[in-house]
Amino acid sequence: MNEFELIRRYFRRHTDAPASVVVGVGDDAAVIAHTPGCETVVSVDSVIAGRHVPLICSGEGFAQRLLARGVSDLAAMGATPRYLLLSLTLPNFDSGWVDPFAERFHQLAVQWGLHLIGGDTTRGPLSAQVTVIGELPAGSALRRGGARAGDVVWMVGEPLGGARAYLDVLDGSVPDHPVWSARYWHPNPLIAEGQALREQATACIDVSDGLCQDLMHVLEAAVEPLVAELYTDAVPIAADVIEVFGAERALEYALTGGDEYCLLCTLPTGVTPSVPAEAIGELVTAETPGLRLDGEALPSDWQLGWDHSR
Amino acid sequence: MNEFELIRRYFRRHTDAPASVVVGVGDDAAVIAHTPGCETVVSVDSVIAGRHVPLICSGEGFAQRLLARGVSDLAAMGATPRYLLLSLTLPNFDSGWVDPFAERFHQLAVQWGLHLIGGDTTRGPLSAQVTVIGELPAGSALRRGGARAGDVVWMVGEPLGGARAYLDVLDGSVPDHPVWSARYWHPNPLIAEGQALREQATACIDVSDGLCQDLMHVLEAAVEPLVAELYTDAVPIAADVIEVFGAERALEYALTGGDEYCLLCTLPTGVTPSVPAEAIGELVTAETPGLRLDGEALPSDWQLGWDHSR
Known part of the structure; x- marks a missing residue:
């Protein structure tokens, strides 16, 4: 043919x-x-x-x-x-x-x-x-660069970790799992959610490379140096990922795994997203952009997200 | 990196x-x-x-x-x-x-x-x-499908054959040749020429797959079945391609070689293109779309252009 x-x-x-x-x-x-x-x-x-x-x-x-x-x-x-x-x-x-x-x-x-x-x-x-x-209506694009100190970091989409867990299925280290398989092979972009956030979010990005890495892109695009303070308990993690990998590894998968296609956005304090979302942290002023987890530096052995050129 | x-x-x-x-x-x-x-x-x-x-x-x-x-x-x-x-x-x-x-x-x-x-x-x-x-100004796009019986087929661009000849350099069957090399590696799209033809041409296509094959696309897109009568003597062929390969092979290379990036267009009889161009044939009504060369069927051993999926 x-x-x-x-x-x-x-x-x-x-x-x-x-x-x-x-x-x-x-x-x-x-x-x-x-x-x-x-x-x-x-x-x-x-x-x-x-x-x-x-x-x-x-x-x-x-x-x-x-x-x-x-x-x-x-x-x-x-x-x-x-x-x-x-x-x-x-x-x-x-x-x-x-x-x-x-x-x-x-x-x-x-x-x-x-x-x-x-x-x-x-x-x-x-x-x-x-x-x-x-x-788009003129001027309404959700850009990466609008985050400000005091904004709350919200995550829109299904609990995280399944797409990363499926990589372990692919390399044979854990048995097949239909939910992770679906998460990996059949992602659904959050079109309506993105549109709904246009009037609310100061910045928005989709999680394709990994939540931490994509959040870093938002911080680097901001006009002032910001640190994102994330809270472990607030991060939505898929229950079956915790079950198979344990809480610690599941948290790493949720925060660093790519291909989740959820939306990560920042909204001013006091504004509640008009779509279902979880507040997972907040932005504070700092000397240099960075991420902290429960007030600490990220674990040093975490690979910060997925680099498609690697 | x-x-x-x-x-x-x-x-x-x-x-x-x-x-x-x-x-x-x-x-x-x-x-x-x-x-x-x-x-x-x-x-x-x-x-x-x-x-x-x-x-x-x-x-x-x-x-x-x-x-x-x-x-x-x-x-x-x-x-x-x-x-x-x-x-x-x-x-x-x-x-x-x-x-x-x-x-x-x-x-x-x-x-x-x-x-x-x-x-x-x-x-x-x-x-x-x-x-x-x-x-583009609205409605001015040069489309493939507007050719009509009686239209003249014009070719805009440098004499043909060099890009195809260079494939023989690449496979080692002829010595390197700076003109063909440049033709292959440094093509120049005819932007101004395309714009100038907007008010004149009934159909237009660029020769990326080979003149005959691309002309067939124009014929297949026409609203009536058309045959293009091409004339050997009118086809501009690079002199150095004729010199190295002989007239017969040079004609085949000119009419079937891809990557030339010249423009092939059809204009009503009596209309002269406002850019330098060569009239290489004309369109006549027929039972089924096709190409003829000096009144004959194309040589049966010609490979009709370059199929990038092959």
């Missing part, structure tokens, strides 16, 4: 396009109408070096992790997802993998409000990129 | 951002102001499976081929390049490769009118994706 057949078969579905999609899949680039009298053109392209690598996961799981990563970024800005482009690189054509990939991809695009407007396919080591485009 | 250091060092340059860039590199997504009262959010993300592959080309060449592919798509729509996102996957950190990659990348972004607003970096087999965003 060549590139053009692949696009025709899997990615040119005749669903109803929004009126603002002037040109969708199948031209050199996509065209979106915005300002009256002006249109935006979007394209995504890839260059791949080398050709191998086995297919290491199911099409469904790959699709959901891929889309969730992009959409969670939009959620963390408070944006409404609108358009989507896919760049897909496959080592070979295996319909047993691509069929469920495409099925889940389109199902989630509909569910999360995205319309596929373009992309490309290439042969090479399995990989994919999504470009997601969202919209 | 980790992901965050990599972004800071190479991709967060404090150049003057256009006023329409509300949020640029360094947040969960980029925010662009469009319609008064509405903003667009853009993000690009990647998921990479597996980790190896040697670095097979220079950073400069990789950067230029990468950016040119995306920008040429905008040129083929007649759009003005505006914004850019980069997704970069590196097998390891090698400043001897990344430094010249980043240098060329930023130099070309400025030259071609693009402002970098986001992206991500990952470790894995060397690959990169760019998302390019352009703008």
Whole structure:
């Protein structure tokens, strides 16, 4: 199956396009109408070096992790997802993998409000990129940099630790666990929650690299040096992670594990989030940005979050 | 060097951002102001499976081929390049490769009118994706589907064949050749030419897969079945390609070789393009879309263009 057949078969579905999609899949680039009298053109392209690598996961799981990563970024800005482009690189054509990939991809695009407007396919080591485009009322974006001393740190989303615990399943050190597996393979970005926080949060970020590391990004982006004081008892940790790994390791997994796709935000003292959330700490002025846990430095053996370039 | 250091060092340059860039590199997504009262959010993300592959080309060449592919798509729509996102996957950190990659990348972004607003970096087999965003007056996009019987087929750009000839240099079957090397590694998208054609062309496409194959895309997108009658003598072919490979092979390379990044467009009879161009054929009605060369079917042993999924 060549590139053009692949696009025709899997990615040119005749669903109803929004009126603002002037040109969708199948031209050199996509065209979106915005300002009256002006249109935006979007394209995504890839260059791949080398050709191998086995297919290491199911099409469904790959699709959901891929889309969730992009959409969670939009959620963390408070944006409404609108358009989507896919760049897909496959080592070979295996319909047993691509069929469920495409099925889940389109199902989630509909569910999360995205319309596929373009992309490309290439042969090479399995990989994919999504470009997601969202919209916002002017000036309402939830940015990283607005946190202030006195703000309370809130976490929005399911109790933490399952996605990190699943890495131990993958390397064979603990038995399979359906809840962690789902947490890892089927993340759900918090789109509505992000939108609800637009009028409230001073800063917001999604936890893709690990709560501590992502919170550090918020601190580093702030205009004044801040320390986040976190409280162990307040951090929501999945009960089954505590059960299997013990309280200490479970806390480490919750605070440093990536791929959770919850939202971490800061709100002024006295403001309660309009969505279910847990207050897990507060921000205080300091000499240099940093994190403290129950008034102490973080354990020195913790690996502070997940670095995707490592 | 980790992901965050990599972004800071190479991709967060404090150049003057256009006023329409509300949020640029360094947040969960980029925010662009469009319609008064509405903003667009853009993000690009990647998921990479597996980790190896040697670095097979220079950073400069990789950067230029990468950016040119995306920008040429905008040129083929007649759009003005505006914004850019980069997704970069590196097998390891090698400043001897990344430094010249980043240098060329930023130099070309400025030259071609693009402002970098986001992206991500990952470790894995060397690959990169760019998302390019352009703008257009409403309704002026050069689309693939507007060709009509009687239209003349025009080619805009340098004489063809050098990029394909360079593949024979790469596989060692002919000696190195600086002109073909430059043609392959340093393509230049025809941005101004695409814009100039907006008021004239009925259809337009860039030659990334091969002239014949890309012309077939134009024919397949037309509302009526069309055959393109091409004339050998009219096809601009690089003289040094004819010299080394002979007229017959040079013609094949010119008509089927990819990566040329010239523009192929159709204009009504009697309309002369406002940019330098060669008339290489004409469109006639037919039962099914197809290509003919000097009144004959294409040679059966030609491989019709480059399929990037092959």
